[in-house]
Amino acid sequence: MRSVAFKTFGCRLNQAETVAFEQAFAEVGIRRVRYGEPADVVVVHSCVVTQSAEDECLRELRVLRRRLPDARVVLSGCAAEAVEKARLLAAGAGLVVERTRREELVQQVLQKWPAMYVDTPQVSPAEPVEKRRSKRALLKVQDGCNFFCAYCIVPHTRGGPVSRPLEVCVREAATMIAAGYREIVVTGCNIACYADGTHRLIDLLAALAALPGLGRLRLGSIEPGTIEGAVAEWMAGSEKLCKFLHLPIQSGDDAVLARMGRRYTSAQVIDTVRRARALMPDAAFGADLICGFPGESAEAFERTLRMVAELDFSNLHVFPYSERPGTPACAYDGSVPVIERRKRARRLIAQGGAQREAFAQRFVGRRTEVLVERFDRNGRACGWNGEYLPCAVTGVPRERLGDLCTFTVEAVGGVTLTGQSQCVV
Numbered sequence: 001m002r003s004v005a006f007k008t009f010g011c012r013l014n015q016a017e018t019v020a021f022e023q024a025f026a027e028v029g030i031r032r033v034r035y036g037e038p039a040d041v042v043v044v045h046s047c048v049v050t051q052s053a054e055d056e057c058l059r060e061l062r063v064l065r066r067r068l069p070d071a072r073v074v075l076s077g078c079a080a081e082a083v084e085k086a087r088l089l090a091a092g093a094g095l096v097v098e099r100t101r102r103e104e105l106v107q108q109v110l111q112k113w114p115a116m117y118v119d120t121p122q123v124s125p126a127e128p129v130e131k132r133r134s135k136r137a138l139l140k141v142q143d144g145c146n147f148f149c150a151y152c153i154v155p156h157t158r159g160g161p162v163s164r165p166l167e168v169c170v171r172e173a174a175t176m177i178a179a180g181y182r183e184i185v186v187t188g189c190n191i192a193c194y195a196d197g198t199h200r201l202i203d204l205l206a207a208l209a210a211l212p213g214l215g216r217l218r219l220g221s222i223e224p225g226t227i228e229g230a231v232a233e234w235m236a237g238s239e240k241l242c243k244f245l246h247l248p249i250q251s252g253d254d255a256v257l258a259r260m261g262r263r264y265t266s267a268q269v270i271d272t273v274r275r276a277r278a279l280m281p282d283a284a285f286g287a288d289l290i291c292g293f294p295g296e297s298a299e300a301f302e303r304t305l306r307m308v309a310e311l312d313f314s315n316l317h318v319f320p321y322s323e324r325p326g327t328p329a330c331a332y333d334g335s336v337p338v339i340e341r342r343k344r345a346r347r348l349i350a351q352g353g354a355q356r357e358a359f360a361q362r363f364v365g366r367r368t369e370v371l372v373e374r375f376d377r378n379g380r381a382c383g384w385n386g387e388y389l390p391c392a393v394t395g396v397p398r399e400r401l402g403d404l405c406t407f408t409v410e411a412v413g414g415v416t417l418t419g420q421s422q423c424v425v
Contacts, residue, residue, distance in 0.1 A: 002030045002116055005039040009057055010047025012187040012220060014077060016138035017102070018045050021076075024106040030116065039071055040116060041109060044093070046077035048153060050322035054079060058091045065092035072113050076105060078157035082326065099158060135183070135373045135383070135402040136218070137176040141169050141204060142188030147223075150261040150329040151293065151321070154189060161193040170207050173214075182215030182404050183371050184208065191219070192226035202230050209240040215371070215404045216386060218242045221288065224249055224272050225264030236279035242386035243280050246315065247272070248288035252307030253300035256293055259332070266307060273311045284359065284387035286315030289348055292341025293321045295334035301344050308351055314359035315388055316352030320345045360389050360415040368417060369406050372396060381405065385417065395420045 004025045008018045021043060022032050033039050042064055046057040057079050064073050075093035088096050095112050097105050110116055144161045145154055173184055186205070188194065194201040209217055217240045222231075224247040235241045251257050252266050273285055289304065308316070320341035323330045363385075370391040373383040381396035393407045400423050407421035 002041075003033045003037075003039045004030050004041040004043065005033050005035045005037060006043045006045065007035050007060060008045045009053060009060075009077070010045075010049060012138055012185065013140060013143070013189055014045050014047060016140040016187050017077075018043075019138060020140070021045070021105055028106060028110070030106075036067075038068065041072045041074060041113075042068060043074045043076060043105070046075060046079035048078045048082040048157060048324075050324055052322060054083060058083070058087070061088070061092035072109070072116070074105065074109060076102060078154070081157040082153055135181070135371055137173075137179075137181040137184050138187050139169060139173055139176065139184050139208075140164065140188060141186055142191050142194045145190040145193070147190065147263065148261060150259065150332070151290065151324060151327055153324050153326055156326065158189055161190055161195075163194050163196050166196045166199045166204055166207060169204060170211065173208050174211055177211055177213040180402055182402060183218060184214065184216075185218045185220060187220040190223060190226075191221075192223045202234050205231075205234065205238075205241065209238055214240060216240055216242055216369075218244065218386075219246075221246045221248055223247075223263075224269050225262070227272055227276075229275065232276040232279055235276075235283075242388075243283035244286065244315075244386060244388050245276055245283060246286035246288075249307075250288060250290045251293065251296070251300070252304035253296070256296050256300050256304075259295050260290075260293060260329070266303070270307070270311065282362075282387075284314045284389070285311065286317070286388070287311075287313045288317045289319070291318060291320050291344040291348060292336035292338075294329060294332035294336065296321075296336055305348065305351060308348065309355070312355055312359070313352060314356050316348060316356075318345045318348045318352065356415050357412075359387075360412045360417060363389070363409040363417050364412060365409065367406055367408050369404050370417075371404055372400050372402060375401070380418075381421070390416045392416050392418050393421045396423050 006018050008014050044057060044060055048054040061073065072094050073092055074095045074097060075088050076097040079088065080096050080098050085096050095108060097108055101108065142161060142163045144159045146160045148155050176184055192201060194204055219241065249269050250260060250262060254265050257265065368385045370385050370393055371383040372381040375398060376382050376392065380392040380394050382392050385391055396405050405421045405423040407419045409417045410419040
């Protein structure tokens with residue numbers, strides 16, 4: 001039987017697309033194997049959000065060429081748009097799949113290598129191939145962005161915003177639920193731009209939350225300048241939507257935000273979080289932050305630190321600025337030394353870590369719900385709660401793997417919530 005393996009770099013959107021690739025290969029009888037095992041086809045789904053990400057993808061192609069010389073290597077993802085095709089082929093790709101033909105990836109593989117064709121598929125099209133690795137499903141609802149932030153290559157590699165029809169998203173989510181998934185994560189390139197005719201993001205969330213059998217719904221990262229008050233209000237009133245809001249704010253300084261080409265001010269971010277927190281006092285708030293963007297002074301960075309403390313973010317993703325060729329910021333003056341970028345990143349990470357620990361402590365004595373993703377060597381059920389804190393719970397039967405279980409938090413180790421559940425089979 002023919003086989004395929006996948007190596008996925010980058011964001012949740014890439015991960016969701018890889019799941020779709022897996023299913024498409026399964027439908028023509030090509031089974032998935034673990035990456036690194038011998039495979040007839042290897043798909044490298046690439047990311048080029050930074051130069052180092054691009055370099056890593058090219059390095060992986062070269063490694064594959066040495067390690068699996070007989071494999072047919074396919075390069076998909078953003079590198080197909082941002083990197084010269086000749087470089088990708090020279091690195092080891094046998095087939096480069098561009099963005100506009102991504103949905104035809106399997107057909108392109110079969111056209112280029114007809115020997116891959118299987119007369120009688122032996123894998124059911126309905127087989128949940130991703131189920132073997134993850135207990136939550138990623139639902140791609142939208143792709144593309146037209147914000148053209150100064151540091152970002154994504155609008156050039158993924159094109160403008162395109163939304164999937166609401167009924168298609170709902171139907172796909174229902175299939176995920178039928179396959180046993182209890183949590184669905186709504187993801188996209190810029191999900192706040194979701195628009196299907198008269199339907200907007202809040203309409204999609206309401207339709208998904210109404211699906212029978214859904215355990216919980218999680219909203220992916222959403223642009224702070226695009227959140228409608230109705231979204232926060234709906235989140236506050238929904239029993240299905242996780243009380244976790246992640247905002248890629250990038251900086252807390254207005255001059256830096258303007259230079260980045262962001263569509264909001266620090267005051268607007270503060271107002272957005274305060275309004276949402278007033279509706280959901282116990283919710284978790286996360287943020288993406290870039291340290292050392294060109295022109296970021298020491299005072300500007302301190303303003304970002306103060307905003308992070310003021311808004312009490314409990315989940316920070318911190319990145320030292322990385323020059324991305326092809327973006328306006330790459331030509332900006334006022335470059336911050338790399339060592340200073342990393343120093344600032346470490347300070348933000350430390351600040352975020354302390355706030356995360358304090359946030360976790362608030363759960364002691366409270367009941368919370370964990371999605372059981374695995375069992376550790378001590379037999380504890382491990383996973384994440386709705387506020388995206390790790391949990392380790394005793395008393396959960398192994399038959400509850402992939403299910404949601406409620407427990408009372410007895411203690412916190414670092415940021416991990418621990419306790420005992422009364423879950424039954």
